[in-house]
Amino acid sequence: MTEAAVESKSQQAYAAVKARIVEGTYTPGYRLVLAKIAEDLGFSVVPVREAIRRLEAEGLVKFERNVGATVSGIDPTEYLYTMQTLSIVEGAATALSAPLIDSVAIARARAVNEEMRECLEHFDPVRFTALNQDFHSVLFEHCPNPHILDLVHRGWNRLASLRSSTFRFVPGRAQESVREHEALLQLIENAADADTIEKAARQHRAATLDAYLAQAKP
Amino acid sequence: MTEAAVESKSQQAYAAVKARIVEGTYTPGYRLVLAKIAEDLGFSVVPVREAIRRLEAEGLVKFERNVGATVSGIDPTEYLYTMQTLSIVEGAATALSAPLIDSVAIARARAVNEEMRECLEHFDPVRFTALNQDFHSVLFEHCPNPHILDLVHRGWNRLASLRSSTFRFVPGRAQESVREHEALLQLIENAADADTIEKAARQHRAATLDAYLAQAKP
DNA sequence: GAGTACGAAATCGTATACGAAAACTATGAC
DNA sequence: GTCATAGTTTTCGTATACGATTTCGTACTC
Numbered sequence A, B: 001m002t003e004a005a006v007e008s009k010s011q012q013a014y015a016a017v018k019a020r021i022v023e024g025t026y027t028p029g030y031r032l033v034l035a036k037i038a039e040d041l042g043f044s045v046v047p048v049r050e051a052i053r054r055l056e057a058e059g060l061v062k063f064e065r066n067v068g069a070t071v072s073g074i075d076p077t078e079y080l081y082t083m084q085t086l087s088i089v090e091g092a093a094t095a096l097s098a099p100l101i102d103s104v105a106i107a108r109a110r111a112v113n114e115e116m117r118e119c120l121e122h123f124d125p126v127r128f129t130a131l132n133q134d135f136h137s138v139l140f141e142h143c144p145n146p147h148i149l150d151l152v153h154r155g156w157n158r159l160a161s162l163r164s165s166t167f168r169f170v171p172g173r174a175q176e177s178v179r180e181h182e183a184l185l186q187l188i189e190n191a192a193d194a195d196t197i198e199k200a201a202r203q204h205r206a207a208t209l210d211a212y213l214a215q216a217k218p
Numbered sequence C: 001g002a003g004t005a006c007g008a009a010a011t012c013g014t015a016t017a018c019g020a021a022a023a024c025t026a027t028g029a030c
Numbered sequence D: 001g002t003c004a005t006a007g008t009t010t011t012c013g014t015a016t017a018c019g020a021t022t023t024c025g026t027a028c029t030c
Helices: A009-023 A034-041 A045-057 A076-100 A103-122 A125-140 A146-160 A173-189 A194-216 B009-023 B034-041 B045-057 B076-100 B103-122 B125-140 B146-160 B173-189 B194-216
Strands: A061-064 A068-071 B061-064 B068-071
Touching: A009 A034, A009 A045, A009 A146, A034 A045, A045 A061, A045 A068, A045 B045, A076 A125, A076 A146, A076 A173, A076 A194, A076 B076, A076 B146, A103 A125, A103 A173, A125 A146, A125 A173, A146 B076, A173 A194, B009 B034, B009 B045, B009 B146, B034 B045, B045 B061, B045 B068, B076 B125, B076 B146, B076 B173, B076 B194, B103 B125, B103 B173, B125 B146, B125 B173, B173 B194
Parallel strands: none
Antiparallel strands: A061 A068, B061 B068
């Protein structure tokens, strides 16, 4: 079992840079200099370049010809686009998954949601965010269409790069979110029709966007 | 006006290979050898490799470590995933665009659809397919969310690589499609509510998938 | 004749190198 | 003090080169 299956360097570079973006080491606007990253990782620039372009395709970085790459993010318009798209694909993913979710998974999701409620009391927004992803991951884990699941994950990644920005935290929204989770679980338990579930899931995401917009406007 | 704005070679390579896939020169399963393509284009392998990886990210080619790239496609399961996803994103794109479509665009779309009907009489499936894209492009051209539009285009590209396969042509489906287009235009003209339009657009794509499945099963 | 082992060829993955474009800096004119 | 300009530096884009891995063909064994 000498099983190597070493990742290619470009793959490693991809994972490394992505991690730094998602965890917030590289914040939006950060200039990604190929040579510098290559040196950090001990690779040459070629695999690093490949990694960066892949991240560009996923929307995590912005690449400008002969200038270089920067961590993308920020722009409220972009946030709107991403949330709107997520609303749609998450709605679809939930509706497609719902009939395949068994009572065990429901119980698991409910436990996660309960923990989220506790996070609110102890004011732990970081853990709350992580649990929120867990919650939805449980719902989606049997999604029959991997393409849609992939789109969901891409959206999450984009949002992750904005984590510490002002976008995420709107007063009162978190409490509402926990309530919506429970309502969603009940719809799934009761085998509500796909349309109803899709609409509820879509609304769940849309409400977060609306809360942000309402706060941002005035 | 010496306006140069030369495309980068990797960009040219991307466009060239993509075109060959979409137009059917490289059919699914075709082995894309970096060195060979590079020689054809007169570039070195580096930009070609970059282009191929970009196409991989879009799902047009499949890349295997230390082995190489092949034009992807075929698999009925993959077709199902793609069509299902397209159904969702096209539905959303149509619903979002509908309020922004003016009567001029409607007339244009209707003219295209009329031409599609004529194609059926002269049995010109190639032109029919092209016009079909034109039709939907008119509907989407003012789509307020570029992310969603991008997803639509990605789906189209995937399907394009399957063009000459059995997937596309199901007896009678084309006639139905033209009728559905007209119905869709009327919904938009009458400013039907977003839900109705979304459902109709979604169904339009789903029906093609269903027709294929019904034919494939028995 | 089928299957295995080994060697040659093909192809990929990555490093290094260098020309080209952009960004920065310093200098000078007004 | 501001703007324009020329020179320097940084960083990217691509070519070339070579080691690593896989594939293919051939010979050999049973």
